[in-house]
Amino acid sequence: MSPTRLSTVVLDAQDAHELAGFYLRLLGYVVRAEEPDWVLIGPPDGGTGLSFQTEPEYVPPVWPTRRPGEQQMMLHLDIEVDDLDGEVGRAVGLGATLHDHQPQDDVRVLLDPAGHPFCLWRPTQPVG
Structure with a gap:
């Protein structure tokens, strides 16, 4: 067994709880843990989760190409x-x-x- 494992991917947003709600409805996931500025959701039967954290200075990414001065898509x-x-x-x-x-x-x-x-x-x- 590997000594490390991926537990979650974290997405920034202006409002972590609002974005988590969207993905809860889209994916049929459940809330596993939450704090005022962070939410962890995941499949009801276990597996890798998806987290959201509030970032007040969050700027939406640009796709498919990066334009000068705009946030580049990272994933x-x-x-x-x-x-x-x-x-x-x-x-x-x-x-x-x-x-x-x-x-x-x-x-x-x-x-x-x-x-x-x-x-x-x-x-x-x-x-x-």
Whole structure:
């Protein structure tokens, strides 16, 4: 067994609890821990979590390219779905925005309410 393991990925936002609420509804996760400026959510049956921390000076990232003086995208979440169009509609209904730039037919790039890019995708061929 490895002496280290990834426990969570942390996303900054103006309001950690608001952004956590979006991902709770999108992913069907549960709250595992919370503090006034931090929330940890994760799958109900265990596994790697997703955390959010309030950063008052948070600036949304820019994607697909960095423009001078704007926050560069550092990471994005890939979320596998069975029904791409249906899940895009559901995500938009929860507060996401469909990005103007869509580079692939089997992937949709969206922005969460804090402006973080994330991708909904469906496999075009069996994975594994």
